[in-house]
Amino acid sequence: MKIVSGVNNIKECEILSSISDEFYFGLKEVENHRKWYSFLNIKDTDEAEKLIKTAQSQRKKIYIAANETYDKTETSKAVEIIEKLIKKGLSGIILRDINLAEHFKNKTEIILSSTALVFNSNSLKFYKELTGLKRLVIPQHLKPEEQFFIKKIKDIEYEIFYFPDVYCSNIDGACLYHDFDGIIRKKTNCSYVFMSGKQKIKMAHPSAKKRFETIYNYYKLGANYIKTARDGTTEEKIKILKKIKTLISIMEKNPSKKVFYSCLKKYFNIYD
Ligand SMILES: [Zn+2]
Structure with a gap:
């Protein structure tokens, strides 16, 4: 299982290189799913070119997150910028917009973002035909038992999030x-309390143990990549990436569920 790290600047890319297999970033000029946060986006194309160069010098692939939908003007702008970055060595695009994807079909690697909301094999086939995608980022809330399409569609790789850290309810x-x-990301944001009439409703949030178990189950199903968010400081990211490395080395030993649970206690202090 390969590790994909979200990076926000060149220095971070250099520091995280020894514990990452690939990188991705957001760019201020191309709207993405973390558009509100300027610190999660590279400031301009020049800086993005330097970031790409840095990843290349570390022999790592690097992708841009352009994972929103765009109107005609926004699409033209995104196409122009991304074409420029591809010439500089950008490895591909994490996207959801079909117009953008059709433009880049067979021209660069296309990764279908979790924001594309692919929940079944037919929608994945639909996207594959239109976009020629190589990889799907599985939406966070989908459970492995719902992944009846995984490995059933030829030539597609699958990516999951590191759920103990990244999980939207x-x-x-x-x-x-x-x-x-x-402005600011708060831990409570995605567990926002909805009102239905006078009744408060909160979406379920699985325990840490469940979120680890989800990774284990996806690993068994053959998921190829695990990714971290762009959020957090570089120090926090290092800690998370080390945890992911430990987790992968545990899963590579093909443990039974029981042994896996005991490893969660031993290495991650997770009991329930
Ligand atoms: Zn959310």
């Missing part, structure tokens, strides 16, 4: 709550 691709104050 709603449908992440359509969830506005992690962004709803427009």
Whole structure:
């Protein structure tokens, strides 16, 4: 299982290189699913070119997250910028917009973002025909038992999030709550309390153990990549990436569920 790290600047790319297999970033000029946060986006194309160069010098692939839908003007602008970055060595695009994808079909690697809201094999086939996608990022809330399409569609690789750290209780691709104050990400954002009449409703949030178990189950199903968010400081990211490395080395030993649970206690202090 390969590790994909979200990076916000060149220095971070250099520091995280020894514990990452690939990188991705957001760019201020191309709207993405963390558009509200300037610190999660590279400031301009020049800086993005330097970032790409840095990843290349570390022999790592690097992708841009352009995972929103765009109107005609926005699409033209995104196409122009991304074409420029591809010439500089960008490895591909994490996207959801069909117009953008059709433009880049067979021209670069296309990764279908979790924001595309692909929940079944027919929608994945639909996207594959239109976009020629190589990889699907599985929406966070989908459980492995719902992944009846995984490995059934030829030539597609699958990517999951590191759920102990990244988990939206709603449908992440359509969830506005992690962004709803427009300024600061709070841990409670995605567990926003809804009102139904006079009744309060809160979406379920699985325990840490369950979220680890989900990764184990996806690993068994053959998921190829695990990714981290762009959020957090570089120090926090290092800690998370080390945890992911430990987790992968545990899963590579093909443990039974029972042994896996005991490893969660031993290495992650997870009991329930
Ligand atoms: Zn959310």
